Amino acid sequence: MMRASLAVLSVLIVALSCGWASAQDDPVPIETGLAPPDTIPDILPPAPATDLTAVDLVDNDDAGDKIELTWTLSPDDAGGMRDVTGYYLWRSESPDARGDTLALVVAGTSSFVDDTAVPGVPYYYAVTATDGTSLSGEAAFGPVSGRRDWFTVSRLAVLVLAAIFFALVLAFTRLAEKGAELFVRRIPGLNAIEEAVGRATEMGRPVLYVPGIGEIDNIMTIASLTILSHVAKITARYETPLIVPTARAVVMSAAEEVVKEAYAEAGKPDAYNPDNIRYLSDAQFAFAGAVNGIMLRERPAANLYLGAFWAESLLLAETGFEAGAIQVAGTAMVSQLPFFVTACDYTLLGEELYAASAYLSREPKLLGGLKGSDWMKIITIGLIVVGIIMNLAGADAFVEWFHTN
């Protein structure tokens, strides 16, 4: 009898040791697809986990496919028999069945995110502790279902600031439409454009206007087309040829419309030459090579580079410099500005490109946008200063409110 008891005790000790070793070798959660050890003889099941709860997880871009499970650990996990090796999680669409194994997570884990839920489908969850050989009783929760969220709370700051910005833009646009005099300071580069066109006229040579290689959806290209309209009116007045090489077919269409309209407004519709609005190539360096060819063969006296430029910027500006043309550039591509600053006579820096288009056109929508963004800058400066002061005072909640994911 004594020997039999010792044998049973030995088996139990070996079984517990194996369970403990298994827990040590299994540090990461094991995902679905494992068959639970239902068929293993239950020698001494661990105490069950309790208080299982499941809630719809709200996160950014929430598609309603995540449900967060939390439970209280089995008393045998960190204390008691210390034999819990992990927890089986189960999911079912019926309250009467345990359903399929969702995951097996290691001992000490008390939460899990089910990211495979179908939005709107009610699920019943259960959790059972295991010691590697047998399962505990289960803790169950349900029904719970995932829900798509239309609003991401953590991006509230984006909504608030965007709303303020739109309100400012609309207010200033309305003011401009009513005829209010909205002051915009003169940008030095703009005077240079008129000087450059005047010089080309005196020399009897054409003006080259490159609207960049951006697509028509690029805001820099749109601003450039507004300035092109202004330049085209001047060249029409002076009857100076205007060459506009483009890298995008749609931009060429838009440029044709703009120049044609400007010539008509200047009262010189016959001076418009459609052959001077040219599509060259979509390939960046093929375009740069072709524009360089125009600079050397048609010898424009003024080169205007206004729009979105990439690595071709220095190739163009350097060739124009070598050809002796007066050059004015403008782009909001920060990485290309140094080259234009170096190789051109005048450069419109970043936002000056947009300001120039608003200044020249006096279009209420553009003026409203410019004034709105100016006031937005004041708000931004104010928020930064307040943020710094709050940070110094140790209250970082203000800055944290602007933290978006």
Place this chain on the structure above:
Amino acid sequence: MTLTFIWTTVGALLTLCVYSFLYKDNPFYKFAEHLVVGVSAGYYLVIYYFNFIDPNVVRPVFQLELGGEAVAFGGTEWWMALIPGLLGLLLYTRFFPKIAWVGRWPLGIYVGGYAGLGISPVMQARVIDQMQAASSPLAGVPDPFAAATNAALGFAIFVVLTYFLLVKRHIVARGIAMSIGAVVLSAVAGYGGYVVLSALSAQGVVSMTNILLVVGLLGTLAYFFFSMRHAGLLGGLARIGIIFLMVGFGASFGYTVMSRISLLIGRVSFLLTDWLHLI
């Protein structure tokens, strides 16, 4: 082997044709230029068709299969593919003067759609995230860039003081000895500034890096303020802003020139190694 040599030679000769532009415009450069423009036009026509029109319009509409599976239009009904297809076709109405105005509709939808979709990410990434990062504590925080910032500020003190003494105070006109003295004085002042700033940083009293960041940011924002003339306080801030911008442009210029030099090295390596086998 022979075919490889032929194509390598073609590439090398075209490279030399392009480099001949460094001397002056010539028929060889003109040939290479026209070749690349023509080839790229044909190449992009094919690329655009097979990358955009074929998978997004032709295959979904005609229920063609790709890899054994019918091609869907972004997981929606096939007829939805007709909408962008028709909008694209409307662009060609510009060839018919009477209905040319219709061509503005697809342009409007294209530009408006992109602008609308871009507002939220731009507001988040370029305004709010930047604003949050700029609201850094100016004191009581570790400054990992303290050594570089303090050295840069010490050097700036040296440059500004040298310029002030030699040019503004006309010391350069008073002889070489006086000039050297002014430079030495400026160097001492610059080094002194560096030592003092380093001591402050080491104590964690102030973070010069963060102060520099905030001053530069506020100055740059002031420069791009168009609703008032740049005079008085705004003028001063804008002047600081343009200095920061130019320092940034200088650094960016140097960095990019180095990368362009590496492109040149790559091309010369192609000529000497792959073509001539000299290296």
